[in-house]
Amino acid sequence: MTTVVSNRDKVAFGEVADHYHSNKLLFGIKYFKNWILEQLASFIPVPSWRAKLHRMRGVNLGHNVYVGYNVVFDRIHPELITVGDYSEIGDRCILSAHTRGSLTTRQAYPRTMAPIKIGRGVCVNPGCIITQGVEIGDNSIIGIGSVVSRDISSNSLALGYPARVVKKLEGVGELKT
Secondary structure (H helix, E strand, C coil), X not given: CXXXXXXXXXXXXXXXXXXXXXXXXXXXXXXXHHHHHHHHHHHCCCHHHHHHHXXXXXXXXXXXXXXXXXXXXXXXXXXXXXXCCCCEECCCCEECCEECCCCCCCXXXXXXXXXXXXXXXXXXXXXXXECCCCEECCCCEECCCCEECCCECCCEEEEXXXXXXXEECCCCCCCCC
């Protein structure tokens, strides 16, 4: 007989529901609701609507934040992600506020989570990955396809794998309307 839910899914789901001190059924409903909102946000044509749907999931987005197509904000812990006013998150970026090992490596590599904080006026170009615990300072630019696994100071251009600051930006931070 084929099982509908694997042992791996049961363990991971139970682990997260326990973390939130939540009834598994209620947590499942919340997770499913957030998954639906994420799917809608992935392809909806109006950027402000995409941002609104992600806010409904629990992502902390400031004012006038641009969210590109197919952006993945942590599916389990969206509330751990904060994006400052006037920032832009390009298409197909991934922001993951948690990590964990497989069922066989949990003892050596347990589930961990840490907030991601993206400052005001930051531009995260398409295809970037931002990992747990990272803070990107105000008015910074993250180059296309970069993997940000450490903090980036304000007014910086960072790129690569792992992302490194390659230039300090001069004369940034003023909002021109």
